[in-house]
Amino acid sequence: MAALRTGVAGVVGLAARMGRLSVSVSSQVTQPSLHTSFVTAFSHFRLTPWYASLHTSSSHRGLMEFFDNEKNWGETEVKVGRSWRIEELRIKSNEDLHKLWFVLLKEKNMLLTMEHACEEEYQLFPNPERIDKVEESMKNLEDVVKERNRAYWLLETGEDGEHHGEIGTDSLGRRRFIRYREHTVPYWSTGRPWRSRETPSITKFSRLMREKKFLEKRRALRRIRDHVCMLLRRYPHMDLDVLQKKYPEVNVKALRQQKRSLGHHVHNIA
Structure with a gap:
């Protein structure tokens, strides 16, 4: 009984020092019976919550x-x-x-x-x-x-304010327009090492790609030049200004002086 009374007094003092709960002890707790357990004795306390610091929200499932x-x-x-x-x-x-x-x-x-x-x-x-x-x-x-x-x-500001993309380098080392996309985290925060695109295989691929584009562009220019020369052979009285405006990739007046522009007629100027 003495031990129970000592424990109850300690709980009362702790609650009073915390200042959050006001504790009042009933008269029955002062002299508990011999068969009173600690749970039964603690049930005699009247706990008043401090409503000023208590905030709750609605329940969720x-x-x-x-x-x-x-x-x-x-x-x-x-x-x-x-x-x-x-x-x-x-x-x-x-x-x-x-x-x-x-x-x-x-x-x-x-x-x-x-x-x-x-x-x-x-x-x-x-x-x-x-x-x-x-x-x-x-x-x-x-x-x-x-x-x-x-x-x-x-x-x-006079601008739309949208960031569509920028000119960058893709995984194969090609320069192209890359659109912005949403990512969870930036690449420097993923913890994985950033792979450099300046590898020997990428460098070789870029060189071969530039060579292929150059050859395609040269073949396309040659086809246009041959087509203009064919027009000058068949139609020697064509308007050179109109022809130059239609094919700005070549110099029509220079092609008019070349031998390939001569036709089987008397209107040749070369």
């Missing part, structure tokens, strides 16, 4: 948010509406669009989860076009946001 309503389980058809049109989204505020985006994202995650669950259980996924409707709504919403951003940047 956890992982069940990733699944459809139970009344739709096993159904062959689920009644759904149409997708959001871009005209309807244009009249909404930015805050409403922000909320609607996460509602659609949550709905898409739920539909993909249900589709995977149906495939695992060899069941028919009802109304698979729901995923297409959600994706169409998300695309329309993203187009509306891009329209507003483009209008804002054009008004403020």
